[in-house]
Amino acid sequence: MDDVAGRYWGEVGQHHAGSTDTWRDVERLVDYFTPTKLLTEISDDDVTRLVAWRRGHRVVRSKKHKAESPLVSNATVNRSTTEVLKKLFTRAKKNWGVRFENEPDWKSHLLPEPQERIRELVGDEWEKLEGATRDDYVPFLTFARASGLRLRECLLRWPEVDWDARQIRKLGKGKKLVTVPITPTIRGILWPLRGQHAEHVFTYVAARTRAGRVKGKRYPLTYSGVKIAWRRLRAKAGVTDFRFHDIRHDVGTKLLRETGNLKLVQKALNHSDLKTTTRYAHVLEDEVATAMERVAKSRAKSRKPAREAS
Known part of the structure; x- marks a missing residue:
């Protein structure tokens, strides 16, 4: 783990826009698994225990109020722990020629996240x-x-x-x-x-x-x-x-x-990806309703002369 973390940091992590966060997240994994743990030995069971351990952490706002802080969110566990470990595996496979006989099933370890809310400014x-x-x-x-x-x-x-x-x-x-x-x-x-x-x-x-x-x-x-x-x-x-x-x-x-x-x-x-943008599509609901009503009225008008003719 220590070697993997060092190589990942030197090749990729230090160049991230949020490199400080990357360093912290990778270091957390090394501390958890211990520096001598082999990446090839990490199993689904290990990842399950890792996720459970990370879910018990609290948001650190200050040392004074640490105990009063809420637990970290599912999204935080996914982004800062599970997905970071997956990136180490991916880097090892694609760039270092490492082969994994039993790579963890990453999707099964991702915690459910609520759909991101879209908040806009209202009033003043x-x-x-x-x-x-x-x-x-x-x-x-x-x-x-x-x-x-x-x-x-x-x-x-x-x-x-x-x-x-x-x-x-x-x-x-x-x-x-x-x-x-x-x-x-x-x-x-x-x-x-x-x-x-x-x-x-x-x-x-x-x-x-x-x-x-x-x-x-x-x-x-x-x-x-x-x-x-x-x-x-x-x-x-x-x-x-x-x-x-x-x-x-x-x-x-x-x-x-x-x-x-x-x-x-x-x-x-x-x-x-346009899928990301579709999160904002809810703002068009009124426009959609108006358009559907126009279509319905247009159809009603087109049927009216036919009934009168009969």
Whole structure:
């Protein structure tokens, strides 16, 4: 396991957008199975016990409140444990020539997950969020809503912004190229930020001098920093049950409601599979009902003259 983890990290893991998470997840597997455990010895029974062990873990929010935290979700167990172990097996088979006589049946170990909910902003929720946002975070927040990008994808660097081509290009989820047109709205957000930082587009102003930062100077926004700021912002705004990722869902639902075009929404959200985009199809229910009613009335009109003639 120790050798497998090291090779996987060197060849693949360290290059992930969320490499810190990859390191943690792989290290957890090594600790559980022990460094000397052979990958070829891991059976279905071993994976079953692994999943049961992982399900007993709690979400770690802080050391102080660790015992009070909820248990990790089925999705977390699947993504951070079962699927990570499967990736080690896949890498060993395809790239290292390892043969498994009794590879675990991965599908049987995946826990059921509820269908992802689609939450959009309603009423004055956006105004509340915007009003509670620090001035130095406003460009980042408005860009997230204007682009529909994932949080990590919103953390732009200037070389990824092509003013001449009017396009943003960067590696996104799964190391796939994500492209976003620089619309007049997005240009209005990004253009004033030039000169604030040589490399990073979005920055914040340090509120105090500590941890190597100097009060009043600008520093790049980070994934973890945005997550912390988002929790505080949401609480201050009084907007509940709304994750940062739901900004992307809000963009998708409103775009589909405006256009009625699933393929267009797929392109805008950079979905590789149209099936992913169909999660937003519920917003078309009213339009479908209206269209069906028009068809029914049209048929009724076409039958009426025939009855009158008889």
